[in-house]
Amino acid sequence: MSLANIAGSGQCFRMTRQDGGAYRVIAFGKRLEIRQTGEREFAFDCSRDEFDRVWSGYFDLRTDYSPLAGRIDPGDRFLAAALRHGDGLRILRQDPWETTVSFIISQRKSLPCIRSAVEALCRRFGDALEDRHGVYRAFPAPGRIAGLRKEDLDACSLGYRSGYVLSAARMAASGGLDFGRMAALDDGDLRRELMRIDGVGPKIADCVMLFAYARTDAFPVDVWIDRVIRTEYGGRFPLERYPGCAGILQQYAFHYARSRDYRICEKPLNPEGYRGAH
């Protein structure tokens, strides 16, 4: 597990590096400080009970990512490099409501802008909670946002997305959306249900499926992944080769594509028109 790769991968927006190298993450109404203490050893600053109830699931610690590398097409130099670069990157299992709102906010925003907008939303409207490090803010519940006016949200730099966030909150608060029950839906129905939300299209639905519901076949295509598919795969990614893990690979590809390591490459790692060696 690499805390740096997880925090920087753009799947979560409330995980930040502290002075000294520890990371703090706020999720499910809890704040955790986590520190790497050895090559394969981490210190979670929480009770055993909280670790079992919240963080073990959040970091998906029961899933072994080591077989992933062996599933890569040997001729796919891009994915091989992406996996090396993102070593230790894991797909989190986040709260569906928070993930939905965060990714509604994400549209046409860069990662730093998303982080600051999400933080502003929490600072203004999240419940104040306290641990031994001080006060922090929970992510605001649907009922809290549903009672706001659009102008109230404008202070969070949401731009034209504030109407979407408000609409989603009112849907969820009125029972028109049940994120708990949605976990029982198959991938197709879950995607359709998410796309009922105003402002949620295919890409955001895929992000929520992948980052909240652990649907690892969901394959979000944003501007970066679109660029990768065009430059490395001749316009079509071989999804059929990677059942059950395409979404995880997408996250490694996204993280790598945004990195300096990849951007300083002068030409694509895969030959023009690569479509998989089979």
Added chain:
DNA sequence: TGCCAGGCTTCAC
């Protein structure tokens, strides 16, 4: 200062 960002909705055609 201008460009771009984890896109979506709306409206022509």
Added chain:
DNA sequence: GTGAAGCATGGC
């Protein structure tokens, strides 16, 4: 069904 315009805002 497909394509293009319009959208608010902050970081770089």
